Amino acid sequence: MSVHALRKSASSSFVFVGIGLPIEASAPAYQSHGTEGSHLTNITNTKKAFPVLAVNYEHVRKPFEIALWILLALLMKLGFHLIPRLSAVVPESCLLIVVGLLVGGLIKVIGEEPPVLDSQLFFLCLLPPIILDAGYFLPIRPFTENVGTILVFAVIGTLWNAFFMGGLLYALCQIESVGLSGVDLLACLLFGSIVSAVDPVAVLAVFEEIHINELVHILVFGESLLNDAVTVVLYNLFEEFSKVGTVTVLDVFLGVVCFFVVSLGGVLVGAIYGFLAAFTSRFTSHTRVIEPLFVFLYSYMAYLSSEMFHLSGIMALIACGVVMRPYVEANISHKSYTTIKYFLKMWSSVSETLIFIFLGVSTVAGPHAWNWTFVITTVILCLVSRVLGVIGLTFIINKFRIVKLTKKDQFIVAYGGLRGAIAFSLGYLLSNSHQMRNLFLTAIITVIFFTVFVQGMTIRPLVELLAVKKKKESKPSINEEIHTEFLDHLLTGVEGVCGHYGHYHWKEKLNRFNKTYVKRWLIAGENFKEPELIAFYRKMELKQAIMMVESGQLPSVLPSTISMQNIQPRAIPRVSKKREEEIRRILRANLQNNKQKMRSRSYSRHTLFDADEEDDVSEVRLRKTKMEMERRMSHYLTVPANRESPRPGVRRVRFESDNQVFSADSFPTVHFEQPSPPSTPDAVSLEEEVPKRPSLKADIEGPRGNASDNHQGELDYQRLARCLSDPGPNKDKEDDDPFMSC
Amino acid sequence: MGSTNSTLSKIPNVEELMQETGFTPAHIVRLYDRFEALDKEKTGHLRPQDFGAINRLAMNPIGDRIIGAFFSPGQETVDFHSFVRILAHFRPADKKRPKDPSMPEPVNSRTSKLKFAFQLYDQDKDGKISRAELLQVLRSMLEMQVTEEQLESIADRTIQEADLDKDDAISFEEFRKSLEKVNIDHKMSIRFLR
Numbered sequence: 029m030s031v032h033a034l035r036k037s038a039s040s041s042f043v044f045v046g047i048g049l050p051i052e053a054s055a056p057a058y059q060s061h062g063t064e065g066s067h068l069t070n071i072t073n074t075k076k077a078f079p080v081l082a083v084n085y086e087h088v089r090k091p092f093e094i095a096l097w098i099l100l101a102l103l104m105k106l107g108f109h110l111i112p113r114l115s116a117v118v119p120e121s122c123l124l125i126v127v128g129l130l131v132g133g134l135i136k137v138i139g140e141e142p143p144v145l146d147s148q149l150f151f152l153c154l155l156p157p158i159i160l161d162a163g164y165f166l167p168i169r170p171f172t173e174n175v176g177t178i179l180v181f182a183v184i185g186t187l188w189n190a191f192f193m194g195g196l197l198y199a200l201c202q203i204e205s206v207g208l209s210g211v212d213l214l215a216c217l218l219f220g221s222i223v224s225a226v227d228p229v230a231v232l233a234v235f236e237e238i239h240i241n242e243l244v245h246i247l248v249f250g251e252s253l254l255n256d257a258v259t260v261v262l263y264n265l266f267e268e269f270s271k272v273g274t275v276t277v278l279d280v281f282l283g284v285v286c287f288f289v290v291s292l293g294g295v296l297v298g299a300i301y302g303f304l305a306a307f308t309s310r311f312t313s314h315t316r317v318i319e320p321l322f323v324f325l326y327s328y329m330a331y332l333s334s335e336m337f338h339l340s341g342i343m344a345l346i347a348c349g350v351v352m353r354p355y356v357e358a359n360i361s362h363k364s365y366t367t368i369k370y371f372l373k374m375w376s377s378v379s380e381t382l383i384f385i386f387l388g389v390s391t392v393a394g395p396h397a398w399n400w401t402f403v404i405t406t407v408i409l410c411l412v413s414r415v416l417g418v419i420g421l422t423f424i425i426n427k428f429r430i431v432k433l434t435k436k437d438q439f440i441v442a443y444g445g446l447r448g449a450i451a452f453s454l455g456y457l458l459s460n461s462h463q464m465r466n467l468f469l470t471a472i473i474t475v476i477f478f479t480v481f482v483q484g485m486t487i488r489p490l491v492e493l494l495a496v497k498k499k500k501e502s503k504p505s506i507n508e509e510i511h512t513e514f515l516d517h518l519l520t521g522v523e524g525v526c527g528h529y530g531h532y533h534w535k536e537k538l539n540r541f542n543k544t545y546v547k548r549w550l551i552a553g554e555n556f557k558e559p560e561l562i563a564f565y566r567k568m569e570l571k572q573a574i575m576m577v578e579s580g581q582l583p584s585v586l587p588s589t590i591s592m593q594n595i596q597p598r599a600i601p602r603v604s605k606k607r608e609e610e611i612r613r614i615l616r617a618n619l620q621n622n623k624q625k626m627r628s629r630s631y632s633r634h635t636l637f638d639a640d641e642e643d644d645v646s647e648v649r650l651r652k653t654k655m656e657m658e659r660r661m662s663h664y665l666t667v668p669a670n671r672e673s674p675r676p677g678v679r680r681v682r683f684e685s686d687n688q689v690f691s692a693d694s695f696p697t698v699h700f701e702q703p704s705p706p707s708t709p710d711a712v713s714l715e716e717e718v719p720k721r722p723s724l725k726a727d728i729e730g731p732r733g734n735a736s737d738n739h740q741g742e743l744d745y746q747r748l749a750r751c752l753s754d755p756g757p758n759k760d761k762e763d764d765d766p767f768m769s770c
Numbered sequence: 771m772g773s774t775n776s777t778l779s780k781i782p783n784v785e786e787l788m789q790e791t792g793f794t795p796a797h798i799v800r801l802y803d804r805f806e807a808l809d810k811e812k813t814g815h816l817r818p819q820d821f822g823a824i825n826r827l828a829m830n831p832i833g834d835r836i837i838g839a840f841f842s843p844g845q846e847t848v849d850f851h852s853f854v855r856i857l858a859h860f861r862p863a864d865k866k867r868p869k870d871p872s873m874p875e876p877v878n879s880r881t882s883k884l885k886f887a888f889q890l891y892d893q894d895k896d897g898k899i900s901r902a903e904l905l906q907v908l909r910s911m912l913e914m915q916v917t918e919e920q921l922e923s924i925a926d927r928t929i930q931e932a933d934l935d936k937d938d939a940i941s942f943e944e945f946r947k948s949l950e951k952v953n954i955d956h957k958m959s960i961r962f963l964r
Contacts, residue, residue: 173956430862431956500951506924507932507948513911514832515887515957521836522860523960524826527804530960533826559915565924 100131101381119484121233121384125477128388135389142393145386147453151335154383155450157375158229159342160327162253163349164372170246177425177433178250181441183287185251185417186224186258192413193406194220200405211464214270219468221262222455223410223475227448228252228342229380230476234446234484241497244437248444256342256450257291263454264338270462294340298347301330305348306355306550313552319364320371323356355550358563383449390452391473397466406471407478410447418442436496443487446479447472509564777802787851791858791877801857805850815847816840831910835890843895859886862959883958884949888942898939901925 085092104127108115114123135142171178194217201211231252235245265283269275305326312319327348334344357365418441426432433441455472458465491498520532777799778784788798806812808820821827821837830836840848840856861878876882891899891907904925912921932940932948940948 430959430961431953505931505948506928508952510908510911510924510928511887511945511949512952512957514891514907517830517832517911518836518887518890519860519958519960521827521830521833522857524824524830525821525836525840526801526857526960527807528960559912561912561924562916562920565920565927569923569927 097385098378098382101385102378104385105377105381117485119234119237119480119488121230121380122481122484124381124384125388125391125480128385128390129392130388131385132389132392136392142389143386144393145383145390145449145453145456147457150383150386150449150453151341152332154379155229156328156331156341156345157372157379158232159253159331159345160324160349161372161376162228162232162249163346164323164327164353164368166346166350167242167246168350170242171250174243174246174250177429178247178254180421180425181247181251181418182254183258185421186226186255187262188417188420189224189410189413190217190221190262192220192416193224193409194218196409197402197405200401212270214266214275215462215464218263218266218270218458219464219471221259221266222451222468223406223447223472224413225255225259225447225451226252226445227450229383229450230446230448230480230484231444233380233384234480234487235444238488238491239499240440240491241499243431244440244444244496245499247437247441251445253342253346254291257287257294257340259450259454260338260340261287261290267458290338290340291343293337294334294343295347297334297337297339298330298344298349299351301326301333301344302348302351303550305352306359309352309356309359310550310552312359316361316364319360320367323352323368324371326352355547358551387449387452387473387476390456391477394456394469394473395466396470398470399467402467403471403474407475410475410479414445415442418445436494439494440487440491440496443483443490446483447476448480449476452476504564504568506565506568509561513561781850783851787854791854792861793854793858798854801854802850805853813847815849816853817847831913832890832907835893835910838893839886839890856886859883860958860960862961863955878959880954881946883954884946885942887958888945891940891945898937898941899945900939901929904928904940 101124104124105120108120108123132142194213197219198211198213198216201216226248228249231248235248261283265279265286269279305322308322308326309319312322327345330344330348331341335341360368418438422433422438422441451472452469455465455469458468462468516532516535520536523530523532778795781787781798781802784798787793788795793801805816808824809816810820810823818837818841821840827833827836840853842852855877858877859882863878863880888899889895891903893903893906894900905921908921908925929938929940932944934944934947935941
């Protein structure tokens with residue numbers, strides 16, 4: 029049936045929007061007897077040539093345009109990074125807005141109506157991925173350490189901004205010369221509430237590139253996320269009231285109650301969905317492929333559900349991501365983790381790009397009403413109120429903080445308060461009954477442009493100029509983990525001695541509760557008993573072992589698998605006799621449990637891995653080529669089956685060539701432990717199965733200490749190395765085994 | 771503040787104590803009340819059993835070490851002064867402290883805090899955390915959930931990561947270096963002792 033519909037519409041002419049090339053498609057002159065709506069019966073009469081090629085744009089119009097927009101956006105993004113100097117000076121958000129302006133201008137010139145950033149589209153499609161990305165990868169420790177400060181800035185700061193700006197603008201409008209005497213207080217307050225909120229999208233876009241220290245980053249970023257509740261309440265409040273016209277004390281009181289409902293309700297909804305997602309992930313061990321979907325869908329549902337009740341969708345998303353992350357990551361496979369990370373980064377990147385471009389286009393499109401005084405005053409007041417707010421609040425907050433905020437920190441927090449697309453969309457949502465709508469929109473756009481362009485561009489040189497502390501890259505360190513946990517216990521104990529029920533006491537209680545009750549329900553298999561320290565350690569060792577095998581330094585995998593075998597939790601059964609089965613199981617078990625404490629500073633939009641991981645990878649490649657050469661010249665070394673070394677001896681393996689690449693401190697070492705016969709019978713049987721081969725013995729203590737383990741032939745090694753370095757396409761069953769593709 | 775003054779007068783050498791530790795009179799009083807609450811038999815001294823009676827400390831994996839830290843070597847009891855002096859380590863650091871090299875390091879500076887933590891690891895007081903001591907700490911923190919081999923791997927890894935002078939033990943300097951990224955002033959401070 030659709031074929032005939034096509035043929036009917038083929039007679040009209042088609043215009044490709046944006047390119048401006050009208051294409052007249054010659055319609056197949058297919059005559060149909062009878063009415064327009066007849067379908068299949070008109071085959072017999074006149075026989076024309078079968079249309080080999082036909083054009084029908086209407087059929088694909090909507091998806092085509094969407095895809096075209098997205099493609100355009102991404103090509104622009106690509107283009108920026110190819111121009112060498114540009115991306116270092118100008119933040120991406122500015123460039124994208126400029127592109128949007130150009131595209132909008134182009135469309136207008138053609139004569140078409142440029143699409144405006146539809147609020148529906150924005151709030152339901154473009155914003156959630158960014159927020160989910162931010163929430164899922166939220167660095168929990170700095171966030172919870174500073175949550176008090178963040179809340180104060182988010183709630184009181186935003187309230188202050190809204191009322192200060194609204195009030196002063198109203199005062200301005202009272203002045204006769206401005207010509208805006210029709211604007212009443214509530215409208216001004218509404219405007220103030222829209223413009224006062226710091227925007228997470230803009231903050232993320234700009235702060236990502238300046239690599240500021242963790243404290244300031246989390247303060248501004250956390251504030252931008254948590255002020256959503258305030259914005260939602262104020263916006264709805266003033267919108268309602270400006271229709272009615274008057275405000276009573278009861279209304280104010282209800283507004284306050286509404287604030288708590290909105291914020292706590294949003295968090296609750298998010299947490300519920302988060303627990304659901306965690307619970308679901310417990311059972312996904314047989315259907316690994318759809319695991320990431322659960323994460324995305326539950327989060328999106330959390331967002332939509334809370335939007336349905338007019339609760340704060342952003343807070344719901346954040347709560348959902350934060351709650352589900354530790355449990356989901358304990359359950360899902362390595363590949364699913366990477367998929368989730370990758371997809372979130374991708375979607376949020378696309379969303380951000382589209383948002384900024386559309387901002388540009390909407391600026392060209394939108395109805396504007398320009399009033400110099402109003403707009404300029406708005407911009408100035410934004411800055412002033414932000415600075416005053418930050419300084420005033422910091423003064424109060426510092427009395428309660430252990431680590432005070434310095435002047436430099438305050439400056440960056442104040443200067444980093446960027447406004448963005450949320451303000452625009454909220455303004456756009458204003459119904460047309462507001463007579464000041466166009467003026468407000470113009471003012472909002474101006475503020476956004478000012479903050480993004482001026483503040484966004486100058487913040488980087490200012491950070492350099494003021495020598496603000498930057499983010500320190502650090503490799504995860506087992507020392508830090510152990511000592512931090514030790515200190516946690518110490519502080520809890522000292523609090524006990526003082527009789528003080530403080531911070532550490534409650535944290536300890538929460539941990540205990542989590543361990544005994546929650547983890548049991550939400551984490552699959554026996555893993556819930558595993559202490560975090562062990563998981564962290566195992567992950568470190570695994571990462572190292574993988575790197576070493578890939579770089580060709582480990583002549584065999586068995587030694588490390590044996591030591592990894594020792595690290596496994598006792599609960600995982602060791603069954604098989606076959607060597608491959610054994611290795612497969614070990615690696616699978618280890619890979620499933622390795623993501624808990626991954627210190628990925630993953631709130632970077634542009635990189636998937638840390639800078640140090642990337643360095644590691646490139647160094648691995650370098651060493652790999654080196655080792656390839658060396659390997660061809662060396663023979664494998666075996667330790668004789670009757671071990672001479674005493675049982676508890678731990679052999680340290682150092683690779684001399686590495687001193688040239690790594691510094692001595694940071695070089696990872698893998699320990700090969702000799703399993704003792706009585707304690708791990710399986711391991712011993714493993715050794716015995718492999719045929720003994722005579723090989724050259726090398727000096728283990730010497731600089732070329734290349735001690736390997738028993739009986740691994742070159743063939744096996746090569747096979748395994750190939751497996752490890754190339755996670756090829758897997759059969760569905762072994763989907764969670766990137767290493768066993770061969 | 772009448773009751774404060776009367777409590778303060780009960781404590782001998784209270785001026786000196788406040789000077790040394792930097793606590794305010796209000797804090798001293800609060801700590802004194804706590805001291806008296808713990809000292810069930812009103813002897814004016816605390817014994818290990820009194821500490822042991824604190825439930826939260828009993829549940830703590832390193833509770834016994836913390837208790838041990840209060841008692842100077844050889845002493846069986848803790849008097850109020852020692853009690854306060856130990857707790858002074860956990861005061862939040864003072865903002866402006868003139869760097870006067872002649873004055874001794876204040877007891878709540880970052881270095882002193884770290885030293886206190888270090889001494890909890892280093893039970894035999896030889897200035898280093900040996901492998902055995904580290905193993906003990908790990909064992910008590912991880913309770914029963916790990917095997918001996920796992921513990922040993924972790925201990926080896928820890929020492930190897932931190933040990934710069936290759937003496938197979940962690941000295942105070944190495945300890946301090948491994949914690950350089952942690953905000954000790956924040957981590958090792960109890961707010962109410964400000």
